[in-house]
Amino acid sequence: SQQGEEDPQALSIQEGENATMNCSYKTSINNLQWYRQNSGRGLVHLILIRSNEREKHSGRLRVTLDTSKKSSSLLITASRAADTASYFCATDGAGGTSYGKLTFGQGTILTVHP
Amino acid sequence: EAGVAQSPRYKIIEKRQSVAFWCNPISGHATLYWYQQILGQGPKLLIQFQNNGVVDDSQLPKDRFSAERLKGVDSTLKIQPAKLEDSAVYLCASSPGGAGGYTDTQYFGPGTRLTVL
Numbered sequence: 001s002q003q004g005e006e007d008p009q010a011l012s013i014q015e016g017e018n019a020t021m022n023c024s025y026k027t028s029i030n031n032l033q034w035y036r037q038n039s040g041r042g043l044v045h046l047i048l049i050r051s052n053e054r055e056k057h058s059g060r061l062r063v064t065l066d067t068s069k070k071s072s073s074l075l076i077t078a079s080r081a082a083d084t085a086s087y088f089c090a091t092d093g094a095g096g097t098s099y100g101k102l103t104f105g106q107g108t109i110l111t112v113h114p
Numbered sequence: 115e116a117g118v119a120q121s122p123r124y125k126i127i128e129k130r131q132s133v134a135f136w137c138n139p140i141s142g143h144a145t146l147y148w149y150q151q152i153l154g155q156g157p158k159l160l161i162q163f164q165n166n167g168v169v170d171d172s173q174l175p176k177d178r179f180s181a182e183r184l185k186g187v188d189s190t191l192k193i194q195p196a197k198l199e200d201s202a203v204y205l206c207a208s209s210p211g212g213a214g215g216y217t218d219t220q221y222f223g224p225g226t227r228l229t230v231l
Contacts, residue, residue, distance in 0.1 A: 107155075
């Protein structure tokens with residue numbers, strides 16, 4: 001079953017605009033990760049945020065995590081056409097024998113128009 | 115540093131045939147994962163290896179899917195016999211870390227796109 005649910009399912013914006021994607025999950029987590037998948041390519045890791053962190057930055061990416069609401073958001077600032085891709089959140093569940101088992105959401109398809 | 119290698123990139127087979135996928139993880143990575151990604155969905159973990167031992171195969175359809183990781187390096191995933199619903203992209207990933215209840219970044223290969231007719 002999919003743990004993370006991304007919202008919106010699809011997002012279309014103009015180059016230079018900001019893009020915000022949201023992820024909700026159901027159970028407690030150790031950390032949450034965001035991945036990008038370009039058409040025809042494998043997934044690329046973007047950023048990892050641990051359960052005791054609230055915000056993290058990497059270049060034009062900003063991720064927030066609200067464990068009380070079981071939600072996370074990914075903000076891409078000043079978007080470029082090259083940011084066109086599917087974005088997935090993935091959660092590592094807390095406790096048990098997770099050992100790195102990630103559960104991915106359905107993804108948000110981002111299209112950035114030049 | 116070489117990435118995760120997978121072959122073949124594409125495979126078309128008839129239902130009830132068998133197929134095998136190969137994965138070579140990043141050198142030195144202890145953990146290897148196989149995922150199934152159906153069109154329009156996120157990847158679903160099929161099996162996770164720690165060195166050459168299985169850590170999690172709870173979502174692997176064991177009546178038709180099998181996987182092995184010889185000598186803790188390369189891995190193969192086999193489907194026998196294939197069904198129409200097995201049409202998907204099969205992704206291999208690896209990560210450096212060992213057991214301990216924490217998660218490493220996972221590095222993904224390009225995937226094998228399987229079409230079952």
